[in-house]
Amino acid sequence: MSDDEAEDIEEEEGVYLGEYEGGRNERDERHGYGKAILPNGDAYDGMYENGKRHGPGIYRFKNGARYDGAYQDGKKHGQGTFYYPDGSVYEGLWVENQRNGIGKYTYVNGDVYEGEWRDHLRHGQGRYTFAASKLRYEGTWKEGKMDGFGELIQESHKYIGFWKEGMKTANC
Missing domain, CATH: 2.20.110.10 (Histone H3 K4-specific methyltransferase SET7/9 N-terminal domain)
Structure with a gap:
């Protein structure tokens, strides 16, 4: 239940x-x-x-x-x-x-999502920080997945491009 x-x-x-x-x-x-x-x-x-x-x-x-x-x-x-x-x-x-x-969701492993939600799912603009790798995604979410324009940022480099259902599709 x-x-x-x-x-x-x-x-x-x-x-x-x-x-x-x-x-x-x-x-x-x-x-x-x-x-x-x-x-x-x-x-x-x-x-x-x-x-x-x-x-x-x-x-x-x-x-x-x-x-x-x-x-x-x-x-x-x-x-x-x-x-x-x-x-x-x-x-x-x-x-x-x-x-x-x-809203802000702090996961048990230390990951954090801050941004927009719809029907219990990450949806709209938001930032997800992966605690273990310090990797951060800032951009658009759709039904819980990275989808649309976004930036994947790590200390030494940044990927800027488009995502579809959580997968990178094209660079800018």
């Missing part, structure tokens, strides 16, 4: 939603500040609106992952930081549970 699917458990109607301590509205829905422990062992501490996570909050997954950021209508939306169980970290913008907009 993905981390996103685990979060959705709290939203299902007609099922046990776990333990909850906090504000409620006139329909007895979670509303305002509250703390919840879900049936799957995950925990949420933050704001609710009409039964859904909405506003700032911290969601802790039982697998060690953690999201600290904004929610809208029960989904990660706005500025937030996600700490993955493997040690990698994404800090940036979210739209409906997807990395979308400007």
Whole structure:
């Protein structure tokens, strides 16, 4: 089960939603500040609106992952930081549970991508730095791959050209 699917458990109607301590509205829905422990062992501490996570909050997954950021209508939306169980970290913008907009992803091996995201993939302008080799790509990304104009830079030399689906195609 993905981390996103685990979060959705709290939203299902007609099922046990776990333990909850906090504000409620006139329909007895979670509303305002509250703390919840879900049936799957995950925990949420933050704001609710009409039964859904909405506003700032911290969601802790039982697998060690953690999201600290904004929610809208029960989904990660706005500025937030996600700490993955493997040690990698994404800090940036979210739209409906997807990395979308400007963000920085630090991979467990030390590689770093800073730039634009769309639907959880590197997409648009961005810079990827390979920690081990100090090699850096700055340019256009499409659906997670180098695609379009870019520069591959190392200490002593630079390749300037075009990329297609992650492969060099032509020099400038």
